[in-house]
Amino acid sequence: MRATHQQKNDPLYVLLISVHGLIRGEELELGVDADTGGQCTYVLDLAKALADHPQVGKVDLLTRLIEDPDVSADYAQPEEKISDKARIIRVPCGPKRYLRKEVLWPHLDQMVDRCLHYLRQQGRLPDVIHSHYADAGYVGRQLSMLLGIPQVHTGHSLGKPKLERLLSSGRKAEKIEKQFNFERRIAEEEALVQHASLIVTSTRQEVELQYGMYNRTDPKHFRVIPPGTDTSRFLPPGRRPISSTVEQSINRFLDNPKKPMILCICRPELRKNIKGLVTAYGNNPALQRRANLVLVAGSRENIRELEKSQATVLTDLLLDIDAYDLWGKVSIPKTHAQEDVPEMYRMAAKSRGIFINAAFTEPFGLTLLEAAACGLPVIAPDDGGPRDILANCHHGLLVDTLDSNAIGDTLLSALTDRSRWRKWSKSGVLNVKRHYTWAGHVDKYVKEVFNLLHKQRKNLRRKQIATHNGKSQIPLAQHAFITDIDNTLLGNREGHEALVDWLRNNSGYNIFGIATGRPLESAVDILRKNRIPIPDVLITSVGSEIHYGVRCIPDVGWSNHIRHLWRREYLLEAMKEIPGLKLQAAENQREFKISYIVDPKKMPALDEIHALLRKEHLHAQLIYSHGEFLDLLPIRASKGHAIRYLSYKWGLPLANFLVSGDSGNDIEMLMGDTMAVVVGNHSEELTYLKGTNRIYFAEASYAHGILEGMQHYKFGAPANAGKATGETQPSRASKKKTHHDVDEKVI
Template identity: 30%
Template sequence: MKIGLISEHASPLAIAGGVDSGGQNIYVANVARQLVRLGHDVDVFTRCDRSLLPLVSRFENIRVINVPAGPPVQLPKEQLLPHMDAFANFMIDFMQQEAQPYDVVHANFFMSGLVGLRIKDALGVPLVTTFHALGRVRRLHQGEADGFPDARFDIEDELVRRSDSVIAECPQDESDLIHLYDADAARIDLVPCGFDRAEFHPLDRREARDRLGWPHDRFIVLQLGRMVPRKGIDNVVRALGVCHAEHGESADLYVVGGNSDEANDIATPEIGRLRGIARECGIDAHVHFAGRHGRSELKHFYNAADVFVTTPWYEPFGITPLEAMACGTPVIGADVGGIRYSVAHGETGLLVPPKHPGALAQAIATLKRDAALARRLGDAGLARANAMFTWSSVVHAPRARRARCAARFRGARHAAFRHQQSERRRARQVRAVCA
């Protein structure tokens, strides 16, 4: 099939770790890569956010179409909704000019879904939607800090009604779609995120620490991901303080992520806030900010750590726990959303309540004191990740649904496409005669 992936704010070419670059970028890149390996033709449509970007970029055998929609500068995703009409108009025109029609479009995030609905109406192309985050869940947790307009809710309602398939990333996501959006369970496909074995696998811990310049005599906690408040990194910093003050257990925290390669409070204001919390807790000498790093380097961070910790307020799925598990590193995660699905509490890792530094400190202290337990959790996490969450198995799961969606519309769509081609030829002939 010919498949168009729409990801308006998350380019597969971006470096993850910034405010608006994270799991969705990784998801889109890997889904596109796996679809190509299955023999499909794949284009990814994302907003052009730099003036010097070409219209078409490439990675591996995938075209990335940098759609002109709004100013060619980086904008917060909360400011992109007014530019989706231009995005949709460009895509419709682009798709009409292609020699081969698209069999299906797969929208990622609600704004991409809005574009997908326009395409469905104009060209009859079936629509698969992955929300990555739901507006009503975000509003519940972020309240007034949620910068998206209320119009998001109506758009998501329409997407749930009209998408040919809605992909839920975990059981909690599926439940939220049904109970908060009245989704038809028959049109929901439960498809988790994944990891690539070629990217993430166990390495020798001493060698990984040597590569990063980390000390061998310290118990090291790793936090890796987007630097935004809802990721709960402040909770990890405070938990480290409790470990030192109440449990008598010394540990170091390394935080990977941000908007620049070197940790910078100006480029990433969240770093400045977290440094302040570390000072308040009296552990600023034990909290280290490593900046953002390319995908090829991340396996060294996961393997160098004694434990990986992530305690977001909410999480539709969460790719970083899987990547840590794939490296054999024990995981402590918040008992929310997709983390509750990927991490089996007491078997492959530990789950704690979000926004609860005391509970997190207890879990960290437990793994520091019991190295055998940490090894068992790490080994079991590695086995679970390889059995359930590789990208190859993830992408195979919804392909039958994609095929059914495409088959349902293929005849009508190809007829419409041939009609459009015929009309364009007729128009060119008329212009030639008039000239």
């Protein structure tokens, strides 16, 4: 395990997360669909630039593993080396086939779990997690909360401004939601604004206007660090000859290929506003006489085989070209390689043409920098990143891209004034090197990350949180100890004090957890009253909730897992028909637990209640205890299921778990591959388990019995083992119990 304090001269380990699209180290397939564009270039260039920085020791770019005959086998490789210090790591997330980003949301918890497994194999946790776009933001936020690692986030594009622009263009809200899943995306973006320690943006406008649309944004959490461009690839014309293959792929569509080019390179998606650009060109005969329009809208073999939204955009494009009779004036190459893109910019610059980004909304606009580096002036949206880029590079004009007539007039104006064109061309080449290099970006980035880690250390010292620099020890732990609270961990003060000594002597490589019928608040309260450290893992409310550490971070993956077939409101309604039941107080009700007080003389048999629920197509576990309490839980929720889920999630074998309990409620977690300990004061309902493999019945009671079991299994290095044979009477505090302070029997 690495040192507990990240020093300023320690090399950083940065975990980048970018979930969607097609990402590989070489020959990016840009424009192959709506998800494979500028973000893929950004994260790959960032990974390479970070790996070149002397203060960075390791960079992992985590993305989705894809096994699909329709895409390259490159995306099915679990690991790809980018450089000596940087790798692409691919993990499964949902179905094996390629999926567009809008339908990935239900599968993201799997990516969280697979990332935890990967980090366990590394034996080291990242210093910072940097997520890209809202889907990776969700994965990064869960990992950040679970591991205690600060999250950096880059949005690339944001749901609220994109939704607003689409609505302004006349699209129906229902159709927009169906296609883009904005409700889930915007909710996650709101959560990221609150959680992320640092949000990296490309422009000040992005902070003020776009993130300004979200609730409770804190300006202190934002840093404007513009990305760079690879000036070794993007050069003005004349530095190297232009590929004849690229020239032919464009010129073959044109009657007069010597005219200046209006170049547009974008993915075939609605927000890129290709339709508005064609309308602008089609309605402006003077512009048609002056220049050709070159539309590089992704790659296609057969439009009919494309994803529906792309096929719609391209079909409309062809119909509009025909409607305006633009054949011979518009070039629409079918395919292009990544290395062809700089050639296209140079070809347009050589023709004294213009690059146009006609998108409705543009958070940044990496293509504007690429064009600048090639000496090609630009027309761009008067929105988002282009405002900052053009203010720095002075290489073109802004336009309202919702107004197609304005687009046409601006293009014609830009192409007509040759003196101004030359000035723009020179300014772009000079200023992109001055303001937008990856080396400069990473210098600022690394400085901000070290400042962030320094602040985190100060906060931890101030709060006296004695952890590994605030990070969770769970991913690197080798064993786990999970115990019930009432009549197991508690019941004898001398015993639980000896067990606390054991916990202190075995911290670092052992997870400490509780599994109890108590709700979270009650569990934390009783532990604090008895001066027991807050556990690494808290399984509460009879296994229906999992939380972590002193901050009680909820395990969202567990909630999503047990939500299966759980219809809480319908269950409440159905249970109204059953006599002898009264809902307990509100503090005993949870999202995944419904609790009743029972009149056993009036309540029907549990089999009858089950039959009623089945008739209504409802599913729940019924937990009846002490002849007076009834709980309803999801069918996947229990202490035992929760422990098995933890084993899977954190990549720790079940055989490395020592569990202890005293009553029938603990049977499920005592059975199986765990090292199970039944304390000496156990209830009669556990007696039948005697002789079962891997279940040890201690002679000592309460925590002394747990310590005896640890000695039996040679688990850790039990502290003060001599105490483990003693038995005393239960403490006064353990005699008085409420419903949720006792163990229950699962029926």
